[in-house]
Amino acid sequence: MVLNNIDKLIEKYNDAETSLKEEAQLRAYFNGDDVAPHVEHYKPLFQYFSKAQEEQYTKDVPLKPKNRTVFYQWISVAAVAILMLGIFIPNLIGGPKTLAEYSQEDQEMYLEAKEALAMLSNNFNQGTTSLNTLNLASENFNVGIEKASHITEFSQTTNKLLKN
Template sequence: MEWNKIEALLERYFEGLTTLEEEQTLKTFFQGTNVPPHLESYRSLFGYFAQAKQERMTPPIQLKSRRNVFIGWLVAASVVVMLGIGFMTWNSPSDAPQALAQTELGTYDTPEEAYAATQEALAMVSGHLNTGIESMGYLKEYENSKNQIFKQ
C-alpha cells in the first residue's frame, strides 16, 4: 500500500472522518512489518487498540456491607434489654400488688382532715414560691446596677 494513502487515512482518522473499513485498514497496516520510519510512532497507538481488545476485567471485589453489622448490633442490644427485663421481673418481690393496695392513696375520712392536708400542701408550695421571689429581688438589683454602669 502506498505510504501517502496511509498518511491521508491518518489525517482523516485524526479528524474523525474515517469509516470502519478505513480504520481496519490502518490497524492491519500498523500491525504489519512494512511500516516506514516516519510513521513508526503510530504503531504503538494502533497496537494498543489490539491489546486493549483482548484485555478482560476481573470480577469486582465484594465488600462486606455495613448494614449487616448494624443489624447485628441491633439484635445484640435487643437481647440485652430483654435479659434485663427478665432479670428485673424475676428478682422483684412477689407481694408487690398487695403492698401497693396497703399504701395510703391520699384519701381522707372527714372533710376537716382533707382541708388541713390541703392547707399544709399549699403552705409548702407558698414557701418555695416565696424563696424563688426573693431570688428574683437579687436579679432586679443586678439589673439596676448594670443599667447604671452602661447608662441605658
Template sequence: MELVKKIELLIEKYFAAETTVAEEQELRNYFSQTDVAPHLQAYQPMFVYFSTEQQESYSKTVSLKPRRKKYLAWISVAAMIAIVVSVWVANPFQPNNLGTYEDPEIAFQETQKALEFLSANLNLGIEEIGHLKEFEQAKNKILKNN
C-alpha cells in the first residue's frame, strides 16, 4: 500500500515535469511488473512503451555534409540594392538640405522631439525584453532538462 502511494506521488510529479531520471526509472520498473494496482493500470501501457522504445536505436550512419547556400549571397545583394534605392528615392541629390536650423530655439525644440521619440521607443524595447525574459522562464519550465 505504501508503494502504491509513492507511485501515485511520482505520477503526479511526472505529469508536472518535476521527476528525476531515477524517479522515472522507478515508475518504468513498477509498471513493467504484472501486479499493478487496478486504478493505476491505465498508465501501464504508456510506461511499458517508454521502456521498450528506449532500447531502440538508429543503426545507419548519418552524413552531416554542409550544404552550400548560394541563395543567401543573392539575398544579401538584393537587400543592399533595396537599401540604396530606398535612400536615393527618399533623398535624391539634395546637397543644400543639410537639416540645419537658422534659429537655435527651433533646433533645440526639434532635438527635444527627436530625443523624446527615441526615449519612448527605447522604453518600449525594454518592455519587450521583459516579455522575452518571461517567455524564456516559461520555456525553461516546460523544456526542463533532467
C-alpha cells in the first residue's frame, strides 16, 4: 500500500500538483533505506533537496546600497541648468534681430531662399491641382464603365426576348 501511495505521489510531483506536506513525505521516503527499485532513480533528487535545505549563506549582506542615484540626480540638475542657460542667455544679450540688422549679403540670401520656397510651394500647388483633375477624370471614367455594363446587360436581355 505504501509503494502504491509513493507511485501516486511521484506522479503528482511530476505534474507539479503536490503540496508541501506530500513533498515532505516523498523526501522522507527517499531518505530511508528501503526504496523500491523502480523508483530508485528519484533518490538522488530528493536527497539533494534535503541537503540543500541545510545549506546556509554565510556572507554579510550590505544593507545600505551604494549611493549612485545621488550622482545621477545631480547630472539631471546640471543638464536642466545648462538647458535653461542656453534658452535665456541669447534673449538677455540682444534679443532677436530684425532683417535690417543683418548684412546686405545675408539679406540677399534670405530673399533668394524666400523666392525658392515660394516657387516650390507654387509648383506643389499646381501638382495637387493636376492630381485633382486626374482624380475627377478617373471618377468619370468609372461612371462610364458602369453605364457601359448596364448597356451590355440590356442588350443581353433584349437578345433573350427576341430569340423567344
